[in-house]
Amino acid sequence: MLFEVWAPQAQDRVALWLEGTEQEMERDPAREGWWSAEAEAGDGARYGFRLDGGPLLPDPRSRRQPDGPDGTSAVVAPDAYVWRNDGRQGRDLAGAVLYELHLGTYTPEGTLDAAAGRLGELADLGITHVELMPLCPFPGTHGWGYDGVAPWAVHEPYGGPEALKRFVDTAHGLGLSVVLDVVHNHLGPSGNHLPAFGPYLTDTHHTPWGSAINLDAPGSDEVRAYLIGSALAWLRDYRVDGLRLDAVHALADTRALTFLEELSAAVDAFAADVRRPLFLIAESDLCDPRTTTPREEGGLGLHAQWNDDFHHALHTALTGESQGYYADFARAPLAALAKTLGHVFFHDGTYSTFRGRTHGRPVDLVRTPAHRFLGYAQTHDQIGNRALGDRLSASLSPGLLACAAALVLTGPSTPMLFMGEEWGARTPWQFFTEHTDPELAEAVRQGRRREFALSGWAPQDIPDPQDPATRDRSCLDRSERTREPHARLLAWHRELIALRHREPDLLDPDLASVRVAFDEDARWLVFRRGDVRVVVNLGKEPASIPLGGGGTRVARVLASWDAASPPGEDGVLDVAGESCVVLGDG
Structure with a gap:
């Protein structure tokens, strides 16, 4: 199989380490910074790269790290898994939950x-x-x-x-x-060997995590x-x-x-x-x-x-x-x-x-x-x-x-x-x-405590991440x-x-058709999507909530959490405290 790596940081040589043996890799004349080598390797074979005789490093494109980010990489045979649900077409986000x-x-x-x-x-x-x-x-x-x-x-x-x-x-x-x-947007600080290979990070910009990608x-x-x-x-x-x-x-x-x-x-x-x-x-x-x-x-x-x-x-x-x-x-x-x-x-x-x-x-x-x-x-x-x-x-x-x-x-x-x-x-x-x-673990622990100390939390009250x-x-x-x-x-x-x-109106993508009414003091809110109205009372006390235009046509309770009886002819719905109801027009 073909092993490739982009390693423009390497000065003279890149070696492929494969199951305890090493072989020189060749520069790719068509792609600057790329090195390659052919070798026999089966599924699970361990490998890595040495740059200019340095330490053994995992493959930046490794599909598997059996011993974690600092260990050697492992070959993953692309066709080893036999898919059972091969013909599924999938779905997009319209109508998704x-x-x-x-x-x-x-x-x-x-x-x-x-x-x-x-x-x-x-x-x-x-x-x-x-x-x-x-x-x-x-x-x-x-x-x-x-x-x-x-x-x-x-x-x-x-x-x-x-x-x-x-x-x-x-x-x-x-x-x-x-x-x-x-x-x-960033790479973790531990086990990150990418900078040894090439300019994956830059000091041109800085982020909350350090140098930018x-x-x-x-x-x-x-x-x-x-x-x-x-x-x-x-x-x-x-x-x-x-x-x-x-x-x-x-x-x-x-x-x-x-x-x-x-x-x-x-x-x-x-x-x-x-x-x-x-x-x-x-x-x-x-x-x-x-x-x-x-x-x-x-x-x-x-x-x-x-x-x-x-x-x-x-x-x-x-x-x-x-x-x-x-x-x-x-x-x-x-x-x-x-x-x-x-x-x-x-x-x-x-x-x-x-x-x-x-x-x-x-x-x-x-x-x-x-x-x-x-x-x-x-x-x-x-x-x-x-x-x-x-x-x-x-x-x-x-x-x-x-x-x-x-x-x-x-x-x-x-x-x-x-x-x-x-x-x-x-x-x-x-x-x-x-x-x-240990140093990184302690830095994370103390950083978490400092962050919440600004809001008045005592250090002993903050769960220890480690x-x-x-x-x-x-x-x-x-x-x-x-x-x-x-x-x-x-x-x-x-x-x-x-x-x-089930309800087509709840899948309507038209944002312009959404209608909302609310009472800040009474803490209730009603919004309408087509023939569906959602009535929410966030207050502790019962509320008489006007449903707005066409209220008397509301005949169906589609879903209710301790809400109340259907609206009267005046289009007002009595709703219990901390409860809600979804209504459909008749």
């Missing part, structure tokens, strides 16, 4: 195979897409995965590459699509090709249906043709070749609709983006929190929630006190389909980046959790749940690591599913998801 899942805490085992065994629960719930947090290798066994350093490989403790193929195959057999979270400095053509090749490998080799791109606002890129445009063009071309829908979902805090505007219309061409503004508005309306970036939303939380339901971004050219400047750009409601934006009440970030990793269920009543579900699952955006949210899981989801470098108990506490407790109030919340989520799939 996503479920964000962390492999290491979804089950006690923390493996792909264990998670695959639970996928039937998600199919039964009505989930259409499972979004996996990053799977690339990182130090130790347990972590969030955002400090991965081998973006072509699968974390071995999760099961490695074959286990991911089994997971995707199982998901496809159940009618579930798979989205994988990938990180292009080289997307626009000398050598960036090959770095871009490296990342795009990795993205396409997930879609091709593992048959993943889409990618979530972490923090694209942190990509430092001054080139005329941006990396994101180049990546979206490559994914679209591959989707056309294989004749199945493939997509890219951006995490971005720019509030810029051009992120998902098609390239031919002057945008970056990504297919969807997370909408943190909706989350922040909903969170403040539910909890009353006003610290940090919640401050702008907390001044009038129902108004903020109404704006994000009808206009997507709260900051669409408005002043952000958190940033100290004007922020965002309006969405063209006529030309932009609603499914390009993901709406959610909870995510790994919004839970795990809290001091104690506490979920909404730690402080909210079952009624308010039911209201949050109604707003997410019947709203115009593509809905997404975080694992366990569907039953109001009480287990926290905390920040945990397993760094093998303590195995922190990860263990974060594992889901499935026994909750059969106990109240969790069982009722699970049934409520199932009912709402089925309603979303």
Whole structure:
């Protein structure tokens, strides 16, 4: 087989180490900085590279790291796995319901195979897409995965590459699509050997994680090709249906043709070749609709983006929190929630006190389909980046959790749940690591304590990321599913998801048709999508809520959480405190 490596940093020689023997590699005269060698190697054979007689290094394009990021690489035979669900056509994001899942805490085992065994629960719930947090290798066994350093490989403790193929195959057999979270904006500090090979990082820009990924400095053509090749490998080799791109606002890129445009063009071309829908979902805090505007219309061409503004508005309306970036939303939380339901971004050219400047750009409601934006009440970030990793269920009543579900699952955006949210899981989801470098482990521990000391937290109250108990506490407790109030919340989520799939008006992509009314003081909100109205009372006291034009035609209760009787002839609906109802016109 052919072994290749881009190693422009090598001065005189590059050697291939394969199962204890070494052979010289030859420069490729047609591709500057590339070296290659032919050698016989079967599935699982260990190999690596030496540059100018230096230490043995893993392959930057390694598909498998059996001993972690610092170990030797292993050959993965491309056709060794026999796919069972070979003819599946997949589905795009229109009409989707996503479920964000962390492999290491979804089950006690923390493996792909264990998670695959639970996928039937998600199919039964009505989930259409499972979004996996990053799977690339990182130090130790347990972590969030955002400090991965081998973006072509699968974390071995999760099961490695074959286990991911089994997971995707199982998901496809159940009618579930798979989205994988990938990180292009930084590389972890431990086990990162890429700088030894070439200019993968640049000091031209700096990020919160240090030197930036080289997307626009000398050598960036090959770095871009490296990342795009990795993205396409997930879609091709593992048959993943889409990618979530972490923090694209942190990509430092001054080139005329941006990396994101180049990546979206490559994914679209591959989707056309294989004749199945493939997509890219951006995490971005720019509030810029051009992120998902098609390239031919002057945008970056990504297919969807997370909408943190909706989350922040909903969170403040539910909890009353006003610290940090919640401050702008907390001044009038129902108004903020109404704006994000009808206009997507709260900051669409408005002043952000958190940033100290004007922020965002309006969405063209006529030309932009609603499914390009993901709406959610909870995510790994919004839970795990809290001091104690506490979920909404730690402080909210079952009624308010039911209201949050109604707003997410019947709203115009593509809905997404975080694992366990569907039953109001009480287990926290905390920040945990397993760094093998003692100095790095202590730096992470102290950094976490300093961060929350600014908000008044005592160091001893912050969970130690390196303590195995922190990860263990974060594992889901499935026994909750059969106990109240969790069982009722699970049934409520199932009912709402089925309603979303069943009612055409809830799948309408027309943002311009969304109508919202609210009362800030009484804490109720009503929004209408076609013939469907969603009525939510976040206040503790019962409320008489006017439904607006055509209220007397409302005859069908489509779903109800302790709401009340149908509306009277005056078009007013009496709704109990902390409850909600979904109505259909007669």
